[in-house]
Amino acid sequence: MRPIFDSTAAGMHAPWWLPGNSGRYLSSTMLIEHNGRMWQALFSVRKSDLYTRFDAFLPWLALLTGFASTMLLYMLFHTLASSRRRAIQMATGMTEELRASQIRLQLSHQKLRRLAAHADQIKEEERKRIAREIHDDLGQNLLVLRIDADMLASRTQRRHPRLNARARSTLEQIDATIKSVRQIINDLRPTVLDLGVNAAVEWQVAQFRLRTGIACEVSESHDDICLSDQCATALFRILQESLSNISQHANASRVQVKLEKCRDTVSMSVSDNGVGAAIDGRNKLGSFGLVGIEERIKLLGGTFHIESSPGAGMSVHVSVPLGADATAFPYQEESRASA
Template sequence: MKPKNEISGSPKNLRQPARDHLDEQAARAQCAPIESDAQKQLQELHVHQIELEMQNAELQQARTNSDVNLARYTDLYDFAPIGYFTLDCDGSILEVNLTGATLLRTERSRLSGQPLSNFIAPERQPEFRNFMRKVMLGQGKEIHEMGFLNAENEPLIAHIEATMDASGKACRLVMLDITERKQTEEALRYSREMLRHMVSHQEHVKEDERKRIAREIHDDLGQNLLALRLDIAMLHERTSQHHPRLHRKTAAALEQIDTTLKAVRTAINNLRPTVLDLGLNAAIEWLVKDFQQRNGIRCTLIMDETEFALDDERATALFRILQESFNNVLRHANADHVRVEVRSDGASIFMTIGDNGVGFFPGCRRKANSFGLLGITERVNALHGRLDIDSCQDKGTCLSISLPLKSSGAD
């Protein structure tokens, strides 16, 4: 297919149409056949004249089409939503569209010949030079995010892509303003960080309140129940021979008090297990044994014999994570075996909890009611740890948690 701007007829191709046109004129004039050489030459001149007129008409049409296309492509270039730059090998601006000039807050005529690096902060200059060096090597398109300063000294964060042109003497660079997107991302990151700090603070408050309530229950209610049991036990002992009916009543009361004491101990352990005061190793051993005895699910515990040296916050977090994992196994996994492994490499502590239950699909933990895993995730993130979940339907679930043994400055 011929390009629109190409002249469709060459001089050779226009010769016959010109002759036909001249014959038609002669026929209309009812001229006699041309016989003399002069007449033949005159005829040839007329043919050339008509041929030139046809060529001129086609040239005029081609020029009109070319002007229309140029105007259209100029509009596309100038009013594109991204900035287009042509830079020489020194990084100076040779050409720029209106969008590029607008991004830099400078008239387009004043940008010609200016180094693009003039709009980059001094501390980012080496980064930009390194980017341009890679572009000039001509090994393909280079992509980068760069911070600019426009003519009004306002920050501009741009996504830039550049490549060498076909001549190898200039490069084409496109610039997309992503300042608003970056600001939104930063605001979202800050919001998430604040939310994480708030959740962490709430966990601290919750644990402190649990400790206080557990201590009060132990010191007040527990001690009062114990004193009451001692009194009733003494009464029970004295009425064994002379007051059988009262003896039976005191026996029933002792059973009720024992049941109440057991419920109080359970409540205290749920609020704040006293075994945590003996260290994480003892707390994990107690929790695994208690879970196995209560629910009949076989548990395997693999743990370093050396006592883990970590603060109360991390010890409590790991204990709560294991506690919540056991609850998830009991409610959802339908498993008959749980394997718990706890180890340390001196810098971090690692805990793995695996079961042989039904597992779940990858998207299930994003459901609105999956607060157990969400709580575990938040605890791990608050302590700058890492959580990996490996699960497959009918093949069980494995949670791998790692936490630094020492708190970072961000805590």
């Protein structure tokens, strides 16, 4: 068979069918009918002409690109996971530090409350000591002076009118001094507290009524309520502070004090029909009256709440256990906080 046409230039390339060249070429055969005859067309091309040098590196480039993409995705997810893990560790550390700070703050608060209870106890004991010394020393001396002045006034009444007048004037000054000393003693530590909380409340209400002219009623459900000295003193001071607030700020015309005993607790309420106040008024800067009442009740392990609104008066309610001890309660609360 002789080829009719060969697209390759003569002498430049060896034909594809020659031995040793078939592996370097790709060939294809096609039958063509022309002029009533069958012709066999042979097509061949060198394999090296089908691709360039870039095509040889394309698989490696694809492999490198895939590897780089995989590494980038890995680094991205690893960074996200590491950031989340660090954030969780940081949040955990901050939470633990916050809890530790809260525990330290709570313990410091309990220590301050214990210190306040100790200071309050010392203050009451010092008041009691000063009142006793004034009563025993100054009171006795004034009583002796009054007896001598009264004897002098009695003996000079007829013979020495001018000396008698001086003696009477001295006697009046001594009486006024004795009255002032008694008032100081009552302010420091009323002796009526030794008679019980009921008598102390009635005496304080009577003094408030006499001093201010405001109608004040006392309602008691039990007689002779037995309380510890600390608890009775605390209730008496709370009553003093409440009545003082009423006389200074409430502009009230009627006050009612209730003292009740219910099982193992004692409750006291002080109500007025004054102008009232906002509940958060106790948080004002420099306002320590209601804050002092609340702190005293907390030291005794009791409860304290206020009912008030502008124009509708105010009611202060306190309740304490019968066996309340201001020095023991902070320690108990601190032990619960530590646990």
